[in-house]
Amino acid sequence: MALSTTRQRGSRLLHASTMQEIKDLILRKGLRPGDAIPTETELCEILNVSRSSVREAIRTLAALDIVEVRHGTGTFVGKMSLQPMIDSIVFRGAMAQDSGLQVLREIVDVRHRLDVSIGPSLVQVMKGKRHDDIWRVVTEMNEKAENGEVFADEDRAFHVMLGEPLNSELMTQLVEAFWKIHMVTAPMLGVPTPEDIVITARSHGDMLQAAEDGDLAAYLSAVAQHYKPIIRNIERVASAQQR
């Protein structure tokens, strides 16, 4: 037993160090997202480890989105991705059971805060300009809402596009990541999409209009309006559970 534990520990350490060495190699070679990394055979030689160690390290790096394995083509440096964070938070929401709604509250709260945090820059950058591409999304959203259809694609497009004038890939990814986390977690916990989707759809237009008017106060109040039906639904499910 002691021997087996030692062997396992050694193999675990080797795994972590093989992963780290592949990451270092990517940096040392100056590879960029989308560039091919050396083949398994080459990595075995360069790092002086077995093929199974290389293969296992690559699998873990793929799970972390550090590399991307393309079928029959090879392995490439991955694009920056917050997918592992998304999976982790969604998993916590599923695991939390009784406290799952608290996790969802915190997720919606983070989304709300991110929208608030981009407000001052948005009104500055968007003021006095007309953003036809985002307005088109708002129009589609409102049409769907009035027909009683959900508008997840338009919703996601809206929130991503709204952040784009900030020119921060990281901020855009964070906004999109928490959008995804919210969309997966809410139905998992039995929290329905707000029935008053017409109100929610309209609040998107209000956010955009306020930004183009350069009116921060109006933007912040439209953001609050946007999250109100969602928060109301969470509280409704929470009080139903307590009964």
Place this chain on the structure above:
Amino acid sequence: MALSTTRQRGSRLLHASTMQEIKDLILRKGLRPGDAIPTETELCEILNVSRSSVREAIRTLAALDIVEVRHGTGTFVGKMSLQPMIDSIVFRGAMAQDSGLQVLREIVDVRHRLDVSIGPSLVQVMKGKRHDDIWRVVTEMNEKAENGEVFADEDRAFHVMLGEPLNSELMTQLVEAFWKIHMVTAPMLGVPTPEDIVITARSHGDMLQAAEDGDLAAYLSAVAQHYKPIIRNIERVASAQQR
């Protein structure tokens, strides 16, 4: 070659599904963070896969912080952790080379926005109360700064403690995660700690005082003051690189 590719693809799919089945098992059994998960032998039987598949899936789940392997004790459900996201963003900062400073700008921008986003709630929750524990950290920070010492531990403690009155574990983790990302990425890109650390130290006190005064405008201006020396240093390194 075609055969080998097919075999590898099969094994990759098996890996992903073994991981997913272990996650499902944790949810189905209602396990919570810190609870032990079944042993390797038990998992082989339950999932009907080989020991090496189980071991590899566990290693990847450990890299994702979904489970925690404790030497000689067993494997446990992990605490929610944004560490995989931290590693991923730090790695992108290191990889970006010429655009590394842009990644760092975006990281500091996210930190700034997170501090702004908690402002309205903070002034509401903290108004009229004295937070001796946070003041103690501010005092230590200022003493160190005046002696020309860096104060990373106090800095981290301050930013984490400031978010605690919000009672959102997720928000606290996000703030701490971007603090870590910043602290690792800046020296990697040759961006030094601001020389005017006395000013930076003092701005922490200003943030806390403003929150306790319930003065949002003063809080926001102290936050801006806090990030100014950092942004100045990034721009200094950027313009030195262009020469």
